[in-house]
Amino acid sequence: MPSGGLLLQSIILGLLLGGLYALLAAGLTLYFGIMRVVMIAHSAFLILAAYLAWWSNERLGVDPLLSLLVTVPLFFGAGVLLQRMLLSRLRAATLTMMSVLLTFAIALIIEGLLGYAFSGTQRRIQLGYGSASFGLFGARIAVVKLIAFGLAVLALGSLYLLMKRTSFGWALRATIQHQDAARLVGIDTERIAGFGFGLGLATAAVGGTALSLDTTIYPSLHWHWIGPLMAIIVVGGLGSVPGAAAAAMLLGLGQSLLQIPMGTTWAQTVFYVALFATLAFRPQGFFGGRLAQRF
């Protein structure tokens, strides 16, 4: 029987993990909302950002958090280019299918280049505060994990404000909801779509930096992220950012708690069980995105 302390510890770990999942799922949801594109390379960009954070710490000696100043604009630009140069060139009729293959190809390229540049060796940032922690009702919270969670919350919050409070956000939401109508009221949906992709990829930059603080990274790690993230956006109801965030917190917590009786590996199956259950019983997702429809 798990003790109360272990339970509390697992809940905390689960929530901290869920925050990171939520941020990353938000990016995936954006891509899907804008173009019905399932972006397989999202987690590859995540690992790329983590490597850039590690590299700037290892080689340049700066705190990994500072790498955000470079990676966020860089990834934003890359996202815009990706949408404008590559994805918008695919034929509309086969867009969903071919975009999966195209982003899959991009993921392979990133993985290969990371392996070429940094070798397959597992890397980990060595921080002075790496093993520091503080207590909370008998549980311990590692400082690095809390920073990662804080980053995720901050990024999600800014994304929310951007979507709700700015005219760009208004245009973006309009594009997501009804592209034709958006164009009729004078929104340049092409431009907006590109910026939306940039925003999505920027979440990967923040997520990757947060990830690099407390885990080991290696080039093929992105496969371990893409499965859970796909599950989260499907469960969350494709296209709904709050839905994805709720699903992320729930599944992150579920994974962490299930690790107590089932062990680390079996606990990961919770994502796939949720994915298949959602597709079988409620394909529009459990947190009702407005765009929840087959794609």
Place this chain on the structure above:
Amino acid sequence: MPNVSRRWFPLGAVAVLAAAILAFPSLAPNPYILSSGVVVLNYAVLATSWNFVGGFTGYISLGHGALAGLGGYATGLLVTKADLPSFVALIVAALLVAVLAVPLGLAALRVRGASFVIVSIALVLILLLVFQSWASLTGGSRGLVVPRPFPGLLRPEHHRVFFYLYAALLAIAVLTWWLLDRSRFGLGLKAIREDEDKAEALGTPTYAYKLIVFVLSAAFTALSGGLYALWFGDLDPVFQFSVLTGSYLVLMALLGGVRTLFGPLVGALIVGTALEYFKTEFGSTPLHLVATGVLLAVVVLVMPDGVLPAIAAGWRRLRPGEQSSIREMTAADLAEQRHRSRQDDRSGPQGDQPAAGETREEVRG
């Protein structure tokens, strides 16, 4: 004259291809080249099996690596745990995977397009987890050692035997594809590929058709995976259940052209050999991943109907008098044209109003 040559040239070419494959083991200068030949033939069988789903229905699966892995592990486990003779185990394993493919297909084929791809990727990842975790049965990350079917055989001989076994399996797979293509059943499948909703409206039982062809594809994939297990001898979950395998198959099929009988085979010969070459030349770097990725991206962006068909079409156009057939244009192209003419330069997807078929799917789901 063109009629006669058209009828006999392809048959002759097939005969020469068969002869070349059969002669390869005697031409191979050393056992290493022979073993690479086995790997390439394995890819050829896998790509052809993949094309049962991909080519006929247009559903792109990245999860076929998982089916091959299942076939391999099933064969290995039947040999080690149930003490079945190796080749009996192979057949039983393929049947088991075919049976398992029914519920898998039921789940995966309910969803279309990108969802299908996601489900197929999820299949690989979940099987990897299961086979890594269920160590008491599968040996976990330590892997599973499959006993040799011919224990006394020296290694070069072992490669030679398996090369011929793979060649036989390839012949069966290609023949099945050909028969299917000529049948009414095949016609129905192609209707699904061109326009699933219309096919359904015209009375094709699309779901059953898709399922049957998925199961058939799974069985051939499992046979190939099982044969690999018997040949290679060491199974490791990380390699048996790799998304990469699936992506190689997609690349091979797309490169060779999914609408043709020999397209995936030729794609496999080219990509498989290129992969082996890359691994020997640049084995110490992961650049083969980059090469695969770039190739896949180029194919998807530039020639989604296949590089070789595109080249062939270009060649045909250069020769006067040979009209390229109108059938080369797919429903997707036509839809695209309609789309274009309807609303100028829209670059987004088909729009938010779900098509008739999508709503129907929803209700049935």
Place this chain on the structure above:
Amino acid sequence: MPSIFRRTHWAPALGVTFLLTLGACSGGGGGGESADDPITVGISLPLTGDFSEPGKGVQQGYEAWAKIVNDRGGLLGRKVELKILDDQSSADRVVADYEQLIGSDQVDLVVGPFSTRLVVPAGRVASEYGMLFVEPAGAANEVFTQGFKNLFYAAPAVAQDHYNHLATYILALPADQRPKTVAYAAMDDPFAQGTAYGLKAKLEAGGIKTVVDEVYPPNTTDFGSIAAKIAASKADMVVGGSQYQDGVNLIVALQQLRYQPKMAAFSTAPTEPEFAKAIGNKTEGILSPTGYSQDAPYPSNKEFVEKYTAQFGKAPEEDQANAYTTGQVVEAAVTAAGCAEQGECQQKLIDWVHANKVETVVGPLTWDATGKPQGAHMIQQWIGGEIKIVLPDATKEAALLYPKPAW
């Protein structure tokens, strides 16, 4: 209906052209033997991937061996040349590598790769080509149950026996001082898990309770929850069946939870040169088994440490020593048999190693019929920022600290 052929008639033709080109391009290989030819030794190592850290150590060990032998005038008067391929820590690659080395590159000798997981597939290739296969890393039991007659593990003991001295020490403690509960976490890897479970079997037999028993796959990166379980169990002792990075991650995760056991033992990771820096120098009291010591009094060891240090600018570690030992065993066999090439010579080499004792940098080695070495490992402990031998008493540099100071 020939339409399908019409559309595809180019395909078979292209396939044929392709196959023929392939056949034509792949010439080469072979070649006669002569006394002036170098002896080529084929090796496949994980220079990238999960095991690239220890893989590089093994590579340096082999390189040191080749240099020392060549400086001495070579083997049988012939120069030794290494041909090293990268297996990316993957079983598929390791088989293809040895296939290529033996079949295509026609190397004269092969020696083993790194990591037990890769030794079995590699050993089978060598066995089916009838080659002698001495290896520096196949320490788990299943390596020796495959029926190989050509394989020899060039180290003092197999994984299960690594902690033998520690088990004896613990069980000899007075009952009220002994650790009463132990938490085990092991990578699902034959070597890493073998070390932890070898100790587990002995401690359980001695009546010490197991409170946590976790196995994680090699690609695990998040150790938070495993550490939470261990910390919540408040076990007196923690044992990690680790390779390198997983051991580091687990220790950091345990330290984040302020878990302070009385005894902590991890395999492999603590003996790696990068270890102390990787965990922020909080190493105090961590135990680890090792098969090699730079100060060991064996005759060839002094030469090895000296020349290795001159070549690489630092003293050799266990991985380097194991590779070097492998070289020494092959060297002894080749010298005694008077030959080094593929074919009948290999059986002579195999028979010789089965029948003889070899003096190496890790001491004299002998093997049983399955190729299993007959010896035990030393136990090291991090004391005051340095790793020191604490067991067995005969070779110890310091006394074992128990209970261990806080980390």
